[in-house]
Amino acid sequence: MPSPEQPGAPPPSGFLTCIFHEGDVTCADPYLDRHVFYGSADDTRGCSPCACGEPQGASCTIMASVYSDGACAEQVASTLISSMAPFCGVTPPGVALGSKLAEVVAVDPGGCVPSGGKTVGELLPVAPSTFCCQA
Incomplete structure (x- = not known):
């Protein structure tokens, strides 16, 4: 938050007073407004073979x-x-x-029943950071 003009004064409109933590942590009183952000993602999504x-x-x-x-x-x-x-054909006598x-x-080449092509894997958030803010 920006420095308040007077010590102990509430932050300006649109700002919150927050504490930053590395990781995904639980917030303690009086900083109970919890916001978790992630630095990247582990993307293992794909498709099964067709x-x-x-x-x-x-x-x-x-x-x-x-x-x-x-x-x-x-x-x-x-x-x-x-x-x-x-x-069965024969030449005339x-x-x-x-x-x-x-x-x-x-x-007509016909067709076949397709299989596979199903989604596999997932997108997982990585490197969490927690901001605990005063409500």
Whole structure:
């Protein structure tokens, strides 16, 4: 507090008469108005590692074609095949397989169930100082 103009006079408006202590201490009479301040903080906050479960719902669709020649020029048959349904295709009877071609038509990468990413740690005040003031 600033020095009073007269010894024993109350402090000017907006000021308090206080005693400073290192640490977090209990205040004694007549200085019972306790204020604790901290010099720093220990911050151990963070996040747990993120992870992803097994992929689910992935699929792809291809256009499968067969040809009677070796240059994929004379098409014999063509059909859409999906990874979501069983399929067994055969070349039509009496036609020799000369070449085949598979083209990707659609891909759905699916998804996974995320986990982790939870907050961990805490923010703790460090280096307390106590001001005990007259009310």
